Amino acid sequence: MNKVSLELKQGIKAHFINTDLYKTDLSCIIITTPLKRDTVTKNALIPFLLRRGTKKLPNLSEINKKMEDMYGASFNCGIDKMGDNVVLKFYIESINNDYALNNEDVLKMNLESLLDIVFDPVQNGNLLNEEFLSLEKENLKKVINRKIDDKDSYALEACISKMYGEEKFGLYKFGYIEDVDSITIEEISDYYNWLIQNSKIDIFISGNLKEDEVKELLNNNPNIKKLRPRTENYILNNEFTESKQIVENVTEISEKMDVTQGKLVMGLDIVSDMENLQVTSLVYNAILGDGANSMMFQNVREKAGLAYSARSTFVKQKLNIFIRCGIQIENYEKAVKIIKEQLENIKKGNFTEEDIQNSKTYLISSLKSVEEEQDTEIIYYIGQEISKMNMTIDEYIEKIEKVTKEQIVELANSVHLNTIYFLRS
Amino acid sequence: MQIIENDKIKEKLYIEKLSNGLTIMVLPKKTRKKYIVWSANFGSIDNKFYAPGEKILTVVPDGIAHYLEHKLFEQENGKNSLDVLCSLGVDANAYTTNDHTAYLYECTENFDEALEEFMNYVQNPYFTDENVEKERGIIEQEIMMYDDYPDWALYMNAMKSMYKDNEINIDVAGTKETIAKINKEKLYKIYNSFYTPENMLMVLSGDFVPEEIIEKLKTMITMKSNSDETKRVYNKEQEEIVQKYVEKEMNISIPTVLIAYKDNDLTSDKIKKDIAIDILGTIIFGKSSKLFEKLYEEGKIFSEPSVNYEFSKTFAHILIQLQTNYVEEVLEETKKYLDNLKRNGILEEDFERAKRRVYGDLVKDYNDVADIATGFVNDYFKGINSFDYFEEFNIINKEYVEKVLKELFVESKKVISVVKPIEK
Numbered sequence: 028m029n030k031v032s033l034e035l036k037q038g039i040k041a042h043f044i045n046t047d048l049y050k051t052d053l054s055c056i057i058i059t060t061p062l063k064r065d066t067v068t069k070n071a072l073i074p075f076l077l078r079r080g081t082k083k084l085p086n087l088s089e090i091n092k093k094m095e096d097m098y099g100a101s102f103n104c105g106i107d108k109m110g111d112n113v114v115l116k117f118y119i120e121s122i123n124n125d126y127a128l129n130n131e132d133v134l135k136m137n138l139e140s141l142l143d144i145v146f147d148p149v150q151n152g153n154l155l156n157e158e159f160l161s162l163e164k165e166n167l168k169k170v171i172n173r174k175i176d177d178k179d180s181y182a183l184e185a186c187i188s189k190m191y192g193e194e195k196f197g198l199y200k201f202g203y204i205e206d207v208d209s210i211t212i213e214e215i216s217d218y219y220n221w222l223i224q225n226s227k228i229d230i231f232i233s234g235n236l237k238e239d240e241v242k243e244l245l246n247n248n249p250n251i252k253k254l255r256p257r258t259e260n261y262i263l264n265n266e267f268t269e270s271k272q273i274v275e276n277v278t279e280i281s282e283k284m285d286v287t288q289g290k291l292v293m294g295l296d297i298v299s300d301m302e303n304l305q306v307t308s309l310v311y312n313a314i315l316g317d318g319a320n321s322m323m324f325q326n327v328r329e330k331a332g333l334a335y336s337a338r339s340t341f342v343k344q345k346l347n348i349f350i351r352c353g354i355q356i357e358n359y360e361k362a363v364k365i366i367k368e369q370l371e372n373i374k375k376g377n378f379t380e381e382d383i384q385n386s387k388t389y390l391i392s393s394l395k396s397v398e399e400e401q402d403t404e405i406i407y408y409i410g411q412e413i414s415k416m417n418m419t420i421d422e423y424i425e426k427i428e429k430v431t432k433e434q435i436v437e438l439a440n441s442v443h444l445n446t447i448y449f450l451r452s
Numbered sequence: 453m454q455i456i457e458n459d460k461i462k463e464k465l466y467i468e469k470l471s472n473g474l475t476i477m478v479l480p481k482k483t484r485k486k487y488i489v490w491s492a493n494f495g496s497i498d499n500k501f502y503a504p505g506e507k508i509l510t511v512v513p514d515g516i517a518h519y520l521e522h523k524l525f526e527q528e529n530g531k532n533s534l535d536v537l538c539s540l541g542v543d544a545n546a547y548t549t550n551d552h553t554a555y556l557y558e559c560t561e562n563f564d565e566a567l568e569e570f571m572n573y574v575q576n577p578y579f580t581d582e583n584v585e586k587e588r589g590i591i592e593q594e595i596m597m598y599d600d601y602p603d604w605a606l607y608m609n610a611m612k613s614m615y616k617d618n619e620i621n622i623d624v625a626g627t628k629e630t631i632a633k634i635n636k637e638k639l640y641k642i643y644n645s646f647y648t649p650e651n652m653l654m655v656l657s658g659d660f661v662p663e664e665i666i667e668k669l670k671t672m673i674t675m676k677s678n679s680d681e682t683k684r685v686y687n688k689e690q691e692e693i694v695q696k697y698v699e700k701e702m703n704i705s706i707p708t709v710l711i712a713y714k715d716n717d718l719t720s721d722k723i724k725k726d727i728a729i730d731i732l733g734t735i736i737f738g739k740s741s742k743l744f745e746k747l748y749e750e751g752k753i754f755s756e757p758s759v760n761y762e763f764s765k766t767f768a769h770i771l772i773q774l775q776t777n778y779v780e781e782v783l784e785e786t787k788k789y790l791d792n793l794k795r796n797g798i799l800e801e802d803f804e805r806a807k808r809r810v811y812g813d814l815v816k817d818y819n820d821v822a823d824i825a826t827g828f829v830n831d832y833f834k835g836i837n838s839f840d841y842f843e844e845f846n847i848i849n850k851e852y853v854e855k856v857l858k859e860l861f862v863e864s865k866k867v868i869s870v871v872k873p874i875e876k
Contacts, residue, residue, distance in 0.1 A: 048483055049819050050461065087748060091739035092805060099734075099809030122815045126461065128808075166754040172705035178600050285703040285874060287599040319538040329532070332589030335597055353597050385539040392541035395560040399485045400820075 029398075030408060031238065035230075037256035041245055042408060044233035046398075051120050052134045052234030053401045056145050057409050058115040059227040059261045062108060062195045068202025069210060069218045070113050071170075074104035075163040076155055076215070077117070081143040090144070097136050098122045102144065109413055110264040110344030111195045117145050118402070123235050138232065138244060146223060146250035154216040164207050171201045175284070178450060179336075182290035183349060186448035189280060190294050196345055227259040229412055231405045264344045264414040271298045271346065274445045281449040290450040291362055293350040295370075299441035305343050306426045307438045312341035312348050313386035314378060314435065315369065320385040322369040322378075323350065331365055333358050344414075348442065356451045363447060373439040376432065383432060391424050453666070458839045461818050465828075465839060466662035473650030473677045475832075476669060478662040479824055486563045486658035487821040489556035490574050491829045493653075494646035496626075497550045497619035497686070497766060503645045504680035512642060513633040515591075515626015518548040520639050522591060524555065525573055526583045533573035542566040548624055551764045552833050558822055571672040577643045579636035588631060595625050602704050602871045603773075609698045610712045610771070610869035616694050617687035620767045645682040649675050655828045657821040686766050691716050692864075699870040707872035708775050709782070714865040715768040722768070723836060723844045726761045727810060728856040729770055731848070733759030734806035735798060736789065737772065743789040752778045752785075764834055770860060779870055787863075794858050803850045814841055 032042045060070065084090040094100045100121035107114050121137040124130075149156040175181050184199060191197025232241055245251055274296065297308055316323035316339025327337040337352040354362050372378065397407050397420060411417060418426075454467040466478040496518065500511050524546070525533040537544035542559035544566070555574050557566055598604045611621040625631075652675075656665060693714055715725075737744055737757040747753045757774035776782045817827055817838075831838045 050815050051819055086745075088740050088742075088745050095734065095738065095740055095805045095809045098812030098815070100812065120816075122812050126815045128811065162749070162751055165751055169706055169754055174705075176602060176704045176706075288593065288596040319532075319534045319544075325535075328590055329586075332586055333593070335590050335594035353593060355593065355596070381539075388541035389538060392543070392560055396485060396543075396558075399483055399560070 033242065035245060035251060036254060038226075038259045039228045039230075039251075039254060039257075040412070041230045041232070041242070043236055043238050043241060044231065044404060045236050045238060046233060047235045048399060049234060049401055050123055050126055051401065052123055052137060052232070052236070053118060053120045053405070054138050054141050054233075055231040055405050056117045056141060057229045057231070058222060059109070059112050059229070059413060060115075060222060061260070061262050062111050062113050062198050064193055064198060066218065067113065067198045067200070068167075068206035069215060070115060071106055071200065071202040072163065072167050072207070072210065072215060073219055073222070074106065074115060074117070075167055076159055076219075077144055077148050078102065078104060079156070079159045079163070080149045081140075081147050082149060083143060083147075085149050093136075093140060094119075097133050097140075098127065100133070100137060100140075102141075106200050108196060108198075108200050109410065111262040112264070112413060113200060114409065114413075117141060125235065134234065134236070134241070135244060138241070139248070142248055142250040146254065153220065154212050155219060157212045160212050160215070164210065167201070168204055168207055171199070171204050171207075174199065174201070178284070178286055178290055179351070179353070182292045182448060182450045183351060185282060185450070186292040186294045186349065186446055189278060189448060190347075190446050224255055225257050225260050227261050227412075228254070229409060231408070233401050233405060261413065264410075271296050273298050273443050277444050278446040280446070281451055283452060284450055286450060286452050288353045289356040289359060289452075291350075291352050291354055291359065292448045293363075293366060293444060294446040294448070295348040295350070296443045296445045297346040297348065297438070297441060298443060299438060301434070301437060301441070303426060303430070303434070304346070304438075306423075307430050307434045308341055308343070308346065308348070309390060310383065310386055310427060310430045311373065311435050311438050311442070312339055313390050314382055315339050315348070315373060316350055317341075318386070318389045320382070320389070322372065323352070323366070326365055326369055327352055327362060331361070333362050333365070359449055359451070367444075370439075370442065370444070374436065376436045380432065383430075383435065387427055387430070390427055394420050394424055394427075453663070456837070456839055458842060460842050461815055463818060466666070468666050470649065470670060470673065472673065472675065473648070474673060474675070475653050476666055477653070477655045477828055478660055478665060479655070479657045479828070480660050480662055481658055481821060481824075483658050483821055484560045485558060485821050486560075486656070486660065487556070487558045487825050488567070488570065488654070488656045489554050489825045489829055490570075490654045491552050491554040491652060491833075492647050493552050493651050493833050494642065495549050495551040495553060496622050496624040497764070498646070498684055499619060499622065500685040501645060502683040502685070503641060504678040504682055509685060510641065510645075512638055513626060514622045514630040515624070516634055516638060516642055517553050518625050519587065519591060519631060519634050520642060521546045521548045521553050521555075522587050523579055523584060523639060524577055526578050527573060528576070528578045533569055536569050537566050540566045540569070544570075550620055550624065552829065554826070554829060556825075567672070575673075575675050577640065579639045581636060584634065584636045584639065591625060591631055592628055595623075595628060595631075598625065602702050602708055605700050605702065606708055606710045606773070606869050606871045609700060609871075610710045610867055613695045613698045613867045613869060614693050614712055614714045614769060615767065616690050618689040618767050619686060644678075647675075648678050648682075649673070650677050651682070653829055653832050655825040657825045689767070693867050696866070697868045697870075699872060701874045702871050704871065704873050706775050706777055707779055707870055708773065709779055710869040711772040711783070711786070712867045712869065713770040713860055713862065714867070715763070715770065715860055716865075718763075718765070718768055721844070722763055722834060723840055724848060724852065725856060726763075727841065727844055727848050728853045729759065729761040729860075730810045730813070731803065731806040731853050732857055733772075734809050735802050736793065737774075738806065738809070740805070743786065747782060747785060752776050752782050779872075783868065790857075790861055794861075798850055798854055798857075800850065803853065807845075807848070811845060814845065
């Protein structure tokens with residue numbers, strides 16, 4: 028492993044990933060905070076305000092000229108649900124100093140700019156800049172409304188929100204239209220100040236680094252200096268917040284929209300406390316619907332020819348599996364029947380050692396490529412951080428290898444269909 | 453073997469042309485990942501040709517290149533090579549574009565085991581009535597999936613409005629009606645006509661010793677060249693566009709706009725033009741530009757428009773895509789801005805800054821083995837070696853960029869395609 032972590036202050040960590048695999052350096056600040064109905068929209072609004080300017084570069088044009096000067100560094104923000112937390116991600120990717128044409132220290136500019144954007148926005152006393160607020164509220168609304176533009180992810184979100192309601196994991200990460208208008212500058216400023224002083228903060232720097240220099244740069248940075256130590260305020264991903272219950276009656280819903288292809292999502296609960304639950308679930312999911320050898324791909328697509336895309340995804344923090352496929356609307360019954368047969372087949376142990384081996388090989392090879400993708404590696408480590416796990420990729424692989432057929436069958440018998448959602452015309 | 457060294461990005465490219473006519477390129481990198489792509493210069497635009505030795509023109513149904521891509525994985529032993537490769541833990545895939553079809557895999561382990569299967573399936577098609585029939589439903593669903601993508605409708609509408617006869621206005625996957633006409637005889641015919649060594653390129657990137665892997669590949673290549681050449685026939689395209697404006701309503705939240713400029717000059721230096729258009733993209737629509745700032749402050753756009761020069765040997769055009777609730781105003785403002793820029797010229801500092809950004813983007817293209825290999829494939833079938841971008845970058849100047857602005861961004865060659873929300 029090539030990662031070194033360092034606690035800058037209580038609740039604030041720096042992680043250095045030293046690698047010469049890339050032509051770029053990637054710095055990333057991640058703020059983790061619990062998902063709540065009353066803050067979810069505010070969380071989503073914050074990146075919109077922060078990207079507008081820093082004290083040193085007080086407007087869009089200045090900030091972006093700076094990025095262009097850094098050989099087209101790209102600044103991006105993202106927001107993701109991770110279990111019952113939301114993570115706000117701020118990235119700058121820039122070319123490594125080795126490729127700069129005039130020996131500039133691009134990494135230093137990268138990191139300082141990112142710290143300024145997140146922790147030193149244009150402010151008026153304790154308040155964020157009010158001029159930006161109304162426009163950015165409108166921009167946030169556009170992003171919230173865009174939910175319907177991608178039918179596939181819309182269907183998944185709709186199924187999740189049916190299963191969880193408008194609480195925690197059921198919340199939409201970009202928030203809700205009806206919340207936006209009433210947010211005042213005082214409210215959002217207070218919330219921002221609270222967020223940066225009370226949340227878990229992780230700073231990742233990946234690239235061809237001189238660790239000591241980067242460490243010193245962080246320690247001397249005025250933005251870091253003004254952050255206080257904090258008791259991290261987030262929900263540990265290993266502690267499941269609701270005890271899962273077996274649902275007696277499967278919820279079956281369909282929603283009408285002007286679509287050519289129907290989108291089917293089936294949400295499953297895993298209700299079990301068996302040992303190695305997450306890893307066994309991962310292998311189970313691979314047999315069911317991850318990859319070309321999976322039952323979904325082989326039966327729904329290859330044998331029945333019902334779908335082009337047929338797969339399942341495992342959400343480890345919530346112990347859910349979501350089966351997803353795009354089908355012709357009149358094939359709904361047929362597809363549901365075939366998928367239910369696959370679930371029964373795994374329960375009965377109707378799969379071979381070869382199926383298990385294929386799934387393990389598939390999972391292990393994707394894990395091995397984690398260290399070869401700069402952003403994927405950071406996401407892997409933040410997942411570990413939030414679970415307070417410190418499993419290396421090799422240890423993870425070892426656990427996968429040990430999963431047995433008996434364990435998979437045991438797990439299969441604790442998988443319960445919760446909701447069938449169908450988007451159709 | 454030819455070796456080209458690029459000292460800007462500190463990489464070396466090894467090129468070997470085999471005696472049967474196949475070109476192999478290797479760009480070694482010290483990664484754990486290995487990537488191989490084998491590509492045929494045959495895509496959705498290649499729908500008319502004289503097969504080797506034939507005097508009668510063959511016309512194939514739209515979507516056949518893509519159909520072949522799906523079916524090449526079938527093996528005589530009843531197995532599907534995609535499943536076999538997947539069970540070796542390699543990430544295998546294939547894709548079809550307008551001018552080529554590519555088969556590939558990426559892995560951290562089992563490269564050699566997978567290579568056997570890979571070389572075998574690409575070189576040995578096995579089509580039966582049953583296996584061809586079986587795929588029809590799957591591809592129909594793929595087509596329907598695209599039908600729900602607003603960006604795809606936006607793009608195809610722009611192509612149809614820009615080109616009357618050029619084959620770029622054919623949907624890569626075809627339609628339900630055209631793929632109904634595809635059978636095993638037609639698939640064999642296109643395979644035998646186009647999947648020949650001189651018409652293909654193989655690119656590898658990752659942890660390879662170039663000499664060793666090339667020697668190994670030589671022993672595995674059984675493909676022979678045709679005694680006669682396959683002659684492609686393309687329609688002649690008019691200089692004018694078909695229509696200025698096209699729109700479609702879909703169930704989306706905000707209108708998406710594609711501004712396209714048809715470029716009829718297919719002969720002049722493509723790389724130079726491509727770089728110039730990238731620079732112009734930043735100067736005109738980049739987040740630091742006056743136009744972006746104005747439209748953003750007025751709440752008319754909220755993300756940076758994308759600007760691309762898309763070209764092959766038979767077509768070329770600029771594509772600018774953005775989202776806005778104020779379609780007319782944004783188009784009007786953009787036109788005014790362009791007119792001004794044409795009249796007053798580009799500021800030196802804006803040019804230099806945009807150039808730095810373009811340079812950074814060129815460097816970033818060499819981060820990932822997959823991007824590197826597919827980048828070389830893309831460029832090769834356009835008659836370009838990707839490394840040449842760095843050479844052209846060194847000599848590009850403001851005057852040339854201004855010339856491209858004046859010659860290409862012209863009203864008479866402009867098409868607007870809009871996909872907007874359904875009016876309630």
